[in-house]
Amino acid sequence: MVRINQVELPEDEINLESAYVEGGGIDERNREAARRLAVRELLRQRADELGYATEGRTEAAVEEVLEAEVRVPEADEEACRRYFDANRERFRTPEELELRHILLAAAPDDPHERTRQRDAAEALVGELQTDPGRFPELARTRSACPSAEEGGHLGLIGRGQTVPELEEVVMRLPVGLAERPVETRYGFHVVEVLGRSGGEPLAYEDVRHLIADYLRERGWRRAVSQYVRLLAARAEIEGVDLEAADSPLVQ
Incomplete structure (x- = not known):
C-alpha cells in the first residue's frame, strides 16, 4: 500500500504505470511506478495548497507549481566556458x-x-x-x-x-x-x-548554445528533484521511498 498524506494510490494505477517503466523485473518496475505516482500526488497536493485548480487538469497544475516555486539560475558565460574546457573531447564533428x-x-x-x-x-x-x-x-x-x-x-x-x-x-x-x-x-x-x-574539434562559439541548453536542463532536473525531496520531508508517506531532503528549498 502506498499512501501520501492519507491519500492512497490505487494498486491498479501503479500496475498501469509500471507498463511505461523500462528495464528491470516486475517488482522493480512496480517500485518505480509507485515512486512516479507518489511524486505526482505530492505535487498535486501542493497545487491544491497554493490554490491552483487540479480537477481534470492535474498535469497543467503541476507545471504551474513548478514554474512558480522552482528557480533555476541561467547558465552564464563562465559556466558554459568551464563546461566546454572540461569536456573538449565531447565537442567534435561526427566521426x-x-x-x-x-x-x-x-x-x-x-x-x-x-x-x-x-x-x-x-x-x-x-x-x-x-x-x-x-x-x-x-x-x-x-x-x-x-x-x-x-x-x-x-x-x-x-x-x-x-x-x-x-x-x-x-x-x-x-x-x-x-x-x-x-x-x-x-x-x-x-x-x-x-x-x-571527421572527429575535428569544434570551436566554443559553435557549441555554446548546446552547452547552455544542457546546463539549463541539468539544473532544472536537479532543482525539481530537490524540491520534491523537500515536499517529501514534510509529508506523511507510506510504502515508497522518495529520499526526503533535510534542508528546505522553498520557504
Whole structure:
C-alpha cells in the first residue's frame, strides 16, 4: 500500500504505470511506478495548497507549481566556458570509418563453436598480415555477413550504426588491419579500417548554445528533484521511498 498524506494510490494505477517503466523485473518496475505516482500526488497536493485548480487538469497544475516555486539560475558565460574546457573531447564533428570485415558466425550460447570460430578468425588475421590483398577474396568465401558479396565492405560507419561491442573497438582502431578479431554477439569479426573522416574539434562559439541548453536542463532536473525531496520531508508517506531532503528549498 502506498499512501501520501492519507491519500492512497490505487494498486491498479501503479500496475498501469509500471507498463511505461523500462528495464528491470516486475517488482522493480512496480517500485518505480509507485515512486512516479507518489511524486505526482505530492505535487498535486501542493497545487491544491497554493490554490491552483487540479480537477481534470492535474498535469497543467503541476507545471504551474513548478514554474512558480522552482528557480533555476541561467547558465552564464563562465559556466558554459568551464563546461566546454572540461569536456573538449565531447565537442567534435561526427566521426566516420570506412570499414570492411569478415564475420565468422557463432551463436552466443554455443561455447564450442565460439572457440572454434575465434581460432579460425585469428588464423585469418595471420593470413591477411602476410597477404593483405586477399581480404576481398576471403570475405567472399568465408564471411557470414551479406557484405561478403562486396568483399566485406561496409561503407562508412558512424556511431550508433553497428552493434555496440563492435563500435566500441573499431572507433578506437588505427587505419589498417586489426591485430586481433573483434568478438560480438554474432561471432568474431576480422576487421580492417580503410579510412577515417571527421572527429575535428569544434570551436566554443559553435557549441555554446548546446552547452547552455544542457546546463539549463541539468539544473532544472536537479532543482525539481530537490524540491520534491523537500515536499517529501514534510509529508506523511507510506510504502515508497522518495529520499526526503533535510534542508528546505522553498520557504
